[in-house]
Amino acid sequence: MDREFKKIVLDNSDVIVQKWIDEIDTLKGFNYSDSVSEELLESTNREFVNIIFSSIKNEGDTKQLKEFSEKLINLGWKVSYITDGLQVFRRVTIDFILQQSDQIDTSYISELLHSVDEWVEPLIRQLVNEFSGNWENILSLQRVALQELSAPLIPVMDNITIMPLVGTIDTERAKLIMENLLEGVTQHNSEVVLIDITGVPVVDTMVAHHIIQAAEAVGLVGATCILVGIRPEIAQTIVNLGIDLGKFPTKSSLRKGFIKALGLTDRKIIRTEENNATIEQMIESLGGE
Structure with missing residues (x-):
């Protein structure tokens, strides 16, 4: 049928x-x-x-x-x-x-x-x-x-990498940040990692704890972590919460952090005048002036 x-x-x-x-x-x-x-x-x-x-x-x-x-x-x-x-x-x-x-x-x-x-x-x-x-x-x-995309590690120069963070950092994302940091430091042979928190709206105790853990983990694999993008309101919050960020360098801007990173890798920025123009050059070592 x-x-x-x-x-x-x-x-x-x-x-x-x-x-x-x-x-x-x-x-x-x-x-x-x-x-x-x-x-x-x-x-x-x-x-x-x-x-x-x-x-x-x-x-x-x-x-x-x-x-x-x-x-x-x-x-x-x-x-x-x-x-x-x-x-x-x-x-x-x-x-x-x-x-x-x-x-x-x-x-x-x-x-x-x-x-x-x-x-x-x-x-x-x-x-x-x-x-x-x-x-x-x-x-x-x-x-x-x-x-x-949420936690990219960007190599900007030999031995220097930057991780720009944007948005809220929760436990799951903090774990991803840690994994990307450790993997990227090894992959790019980084000596200095700049963590830029300019785009992080709120830095509370939990966020600071995750950042400190990430910085300490980077130190264990032989690199230095610099925390940049600390705005005045975030600095005040960190102080009020009694959070100790003295274990690694901190800077208010990415530019200042990058200059610090150059110094840590035995490089610096010098200015030369040519046709009334200022040109910033990277010198590979302090002895090369």
Whole structure:
């Protein structure tokens, strides 16, 4: 009987597709996407229903399902579009087959419901699983990208690197800062690391504790940490909290911190006059003047 139902559906696919589209259009108000054009909605609906029929005809083909779920994620659509669409297909298909039958009894209806469920349920599972898996993968990649941007270590000169921090520092981010610092110091062969907190809005006891831990960890691998970007209000907060930052150099600006870093690496800035212009040159060692 299942083959008979499939034949009815596939032979009348155009009629069922149109009925499905007419009914799915009534669900626009559920807002599967924040902003979508009529053309995009129509083409996506067509693609969706074609995939449904293709899956019924060619069981076990998951390539189209995966590609379609990726497309929905890229469009920013909700998973409810998948579940609602398949529920509509179930209802439309059952109604159509019942209308085509001359003799309907309880056994016929029961077998029809069972057959359609056997088509639709695997599709729901596969599409939702593909959608969820792709979504989790995208979130994971975005999380990694954000982490890399949240605590970058930038080499600016041989043996000198800078880590500019922007935004709130919580425990998870502090752990990332520590990891990036230690890995970067080794990778770039850094002798001095400048941690710039100009973009950190609040420095409380917890934030200061994390910074101190990071500076001490950098010292254990043979480098010196300079804390720069200490604004007057932050300096006052640190004093009021009784936080001791005397274990490593601190400067009010990145420029002053960089000059300090040059001194720690046996370099300095000198000025030369040429055509009435002042040129700042980096001298590799104090003995090279």
